[in-house]
Amino acid sequence: MSSYLRNPYKRFIILAATLLLLCGAEDTRGADVHPIGIVATEGLAVQSEPGRKGLLQKTLKKGTEIKIIKRRQGWLQILHEGEVGFIRDQAQFIKIIPKKMTDTAEKQSTQLNDQHGQVDIIESRQKHIRSEIEKGRQEVEAFRRKESDIIKRLNQVERALNVSRKRTAALRDEIEKLDLRIAETTKSSEELIKRIQANEDYVAKRLTAMYKMNWLGKFQLLASADSMHEFIQRKAGLERILAHDEKIRRTLVKNQAELNKVLAEMETHKNRKSIRATEYKNQIRLMSQERSARENLLADIRSQKALELAAIDALTQAANELDRKINSLTAKINETARNKTNSRLPFSAHKGLLIRPVNGKITNLFGTYKNSKYNITNFRSGIDIQADIGDPVRCVFKGKVLFASWFKGYGNMIIIDHGKNYYTVYAHLEETFKSKGDLVETGEVIATTGDTGSMTGAKLYFEVRHHGKPVNPVIWLKKG
Template identity: 40%
Template sequence: MRMIGRMDMAGLPSSVFDFFLKQNSMKLVIQSDMEVLEAQAKDLKELQSLEKELNQQVAAKIELETELKLQIRIKEKETLKKETILQEIRRKRRLSQATLESLKKSALDLDKKLSLLGKEILEPIDESSFALQKGRLSIPVKGRIESKFGTAGNKAHKSFTFKGGIDIKVERGEPVRSVFQGEVIFAQWLKGYGNLIIVNHGDHYYTLYAHVEEIFKKKGETVDTGEVIATAGDTGSIKGVCLYFEVRHHGKPVNPMKWLKKGA
């Protein structure tokens, strides 16, 4: 081994041939290293491309999951809303049925009350009159007639109910007047009718004024035609402020519209 100072000269070519041989070997090594580097660069590029594609797929999956969760929440809300509506319909149906049964019972109670009151009346008051007033009576209160006398169908329950009078929509406190002269035979609260006034007009004719607020007449007092006997209210009413008005003969309801003036 030859040394130049402290430098190892073993790696130096010993001849021109050896120089070119080592040069070619070096080129091959460099070329091989370049190919390895290019392959690694290609693999890295493919790996980065795969990583990007994977990230896109993950993002798409997350977006899809978010959308699915949103749709599920929407469906759950819709289902809950439908169930709530269905429960409300059922509740109203039960309430309506209970109200219907209560009104039927109240009507029967009123029939019994009138029957008892009729037995208490020993002498009829002036009979000159009421039977001749058909189609001539004024409406008992200023307002709008909302429901009329007769049989009405209930689609929800597939049933029919009979209404013995008319409902007149009014303003609270509106004066309620007796449609004809007579005697007050009932003036107090009755279930289903609230504050109720019944006036006997003789010959077994009666008029009824229900849901009134203030009552100005007592049982046994006489009233004149058009005299204010109460104020309109909503006692015992399920329809708000209104006056329920009936005309009865021998205890049975008759159509009030046939007794009121046309256009009432």
């Protein structure tokens, strides 16, 4: 298929231009010299076409002036009040008044019939082109809807992928905790088994001793005492031994019950871990599918100019939406509470002294930039810092978290209020460790870098704003 057919925009423009040229041709034709006719009878019928098949268009009063376009086999093609029709070419119906012409006009008149001989063809072409233009307009609208759907689909896939990442991380953490619990219960069970084994050995020895004592007889043991004092001592000693034996027996029973409980708990942990491990594998597979869908969409966008331009436009709209979001957030902050700060020096006193939010090279600067590929001029409200997925992102100055969630075009994003109308924005984050309302300190890790909402891979998008308006972040960061 040719590029003409593939590009609905180009096709639409070419058809429209052709129609304009044809309209221009009609205008030129209309400027030519036409003979004048005067209706000689009352109620002269004007038909849509010559012959019996012609339908009645209207009737003309006697004395009406008309223009004669051409003669055709006993019929006259006429023009009256912008309408073209046909009447009988008979003297009793119409009186033709020839115009005086110069030599040049006579030459034009000679060419007139030839030009108007093409009227039907031109009108037919006009009709066809108008139909093609309408089709082109519908194709353009369908193409625009497709562009919009693809950009929306990309955002949906981005959000689904972000949810999968969080779910995967949560399952991984839960599995690690279960492993720790299993290790703890295993250690407890081993210690209980050792205590039970020791108590069982003691009980076995005591049973042997008691058997022997029973064979001699308790009375024999007590009666062999040489004195009453020795008798009492033997009796007391025997009671202490029996009491200790009872204590050991109870401890043994308790340890066995505790061991059964620990083993049951360990089995529960193992079963739960098995379930979570299966969920984790399924989540990894789902995340892989969503990542593949995201890469395919990005590849489509990069390979088609119209889609890439639509993506650029979507990012511009997202930037405007971010402006509105920040203005909305700042409007809700009480002015008195906003101006309070626990720092000895406010944010404004740290120009050129702020720490870098992440280690990496600044790849895109703040301000107006030109897309050389499409010759488009745009404005970037922050900077892009190249970083690997998972690198720690630090708060550049202490403050309070205003926003910590997903934002279209920016992925996972955090906005921090530093007081006195100063704010910083951190976007395209992988994991966020802070929530709305949390207080954060200078240098504290608030997130990790990622590629959420990014069309160009892993990076950190960073902004500094004052009264809601973006300012150049580079002049606020430490150099080097």
